[in-house]
Amino acid sequence: MLYTRCIQCRTIYQISAEQLRSGRGEVICTHCNIIFGALENLGETPEEAAEDHSSCILELPELGANAVAVKPEDQAPKEGKGKTQAGPFQTEPPPKPNIEQEPQIKPFDADVLLSMGAKEQEKDEAEARARLYRTLATAALAILLLIQLFVYEKDKLAQNPSFRPWLESFCGMVGCSLPPFRNLAEIKVVDRALYPTKNSVEGYQFHLVIVNEAPYPQPYPLLKISFSSLDGTPIASRIFKPDEYLPPDHPPLMPSHQLIFVDLNLAAPSKPVGGFSFEFLE
Incomplete structure (x- = not known):
C-alpha cells in the first residue's frame, strides 16, 4: 500500500x-x-x-557599510592545521516547513478514481463518435456531388473514353442507360462531289460516301454544306439532319466499317458558286 x-x-x-x-x-x-x-x-x-x-532558497544577508572584503588567501587553510577559517558569512540550515x-x-475512495477513468473514457468515445460523424457526412456530400454530376453531365461524360467504362459499370448496377458513344474523328470521307443538275431546274447534286472506322456503331452526325463565291466568300449554307440526308430505311446507328452513301439535290444560290465545303457536327 x-x-x-x-x-x-x-x-x-x-x-x-x-x-x-x-x-x-x-x-x-x-x-x-x-x-x-x-x-x-x-x-x-x-x-x-x-x-x-519543495526546494528552499537561501538568501544571503546584505553587507553593511563597514563590511570588509575577504581575500581568497584569508580563507585558505593555515599550515599545520586541519581546520579552515570561517568566512564572513555563515548559513544556517533552512527551518523545517511548519x-x-x-x-x-x-x-x-476507489470510486473517485473509477469515476475519473470513466469520464476520460466517455470523453474519448465522444471524440471518436464526432470524428466518425464528420467522416460519414463528408462521404455523403461527396456521393451527393457525384450523383448530381452524373445526372446533369451524364451525356457529356459518356463521350469521354476515360469516364465511359466507369459510367457503364455504374449504370449496370443501378439500371440506367448511356447515350451511344460518338467520335466524329472516326468518320472518314471516301468520296465527295458536286454536280450541276441535268434537268431544267437550276441546282446542284451533292454526292458523298463516308464510313465509320470506329470499332463500335455511333450516331449519325449532322451534315453542314456551305457554298462560296469565286473569291472564297461564303454565300449560302445549310445543316442537314440524318433523316434528311439518309434513306428512310437506314439503321438507327452508323454501322462500323460499312459505306454510307449520301445524295442530295441542292437549290442553286442567287450568286454564282465558285466552291463548296462540308463538315460533320454533333
Whole structure:
C-alpha cells in the first residue's frame, strides 16, 4: 500500500498502484475537492508522504557599510592545521516547513478514481463518435456531388473514353442507360462531289460516301454544306439532319466499317458558286 498527500489541505490518503493506473496518476481530494497529482508526494509510509519536497532558497544577508572584503588567501587553510577559517558569512540550515495540522491518514475512495477513468473514457468515445460523424457526412456530400454530376453531365461524360467504362459499370448496377458513344474523328470521307443538275431546274447534286472506322456503331452526325463565291466568300449554307440526308430505311446507328452513301439535290444560290465545303457536327 502507498500513501499520497493533498497539496492544499495536506490530508494523507492510502492508495494502491491499481488505483493510480486507473486514475492516470490524478486523484480528487474528498476534503477540498481539488484534483492533484498523486505521484508528486507519493511515499511508502505516511511520514514520507507528509514530507514537503519543495526546494528552499537561501538568501544571503546584505553587507553593511563597514563590511570588509575577504581575500581568497584569508580563507585558505593555515599550515599545520586541519581546520579552515570561517568566512564572513555563515548559513544556517533552512527551518523545517511548519505544518499547520497533523496529517490525517484516510483510506482513499476507489470510486473517485473509477469515476475519473470513466469520464476520460466517455470523453474519448465522444471524440471518436464526432470524428466518425464528420467522416460519414463528408462521404455523403461527396456521393451527393457525384450523383448530381452524373445526372446533369451524364451525356457529356459518356463521350469521354476515360469516364465511359466507369459510367457503364455504374449504370449496370443501378439500371440506367448511356447515350451511344460518338467520335466524329472516326468518320472518314471516301468520296465527295458536286454536280450541276441535268434537268431544267437550276441546282446542284451533292454526292458523298463516308464510313465509320470506329470499332463500335455511333450516331449519325449532322451534315453542314456551305457554298462560296469565286473569291472564297461564303454565300449560302445549310445543316442537314440524318433523316434528311439518309434513306428512310437506314439503321438507327452508323454501322462500323460499312459505306454510307449520301445524295442530295441542292437549290442553286442567287450568286454564282465558285466552291463548296462540308463538315460533320454533333
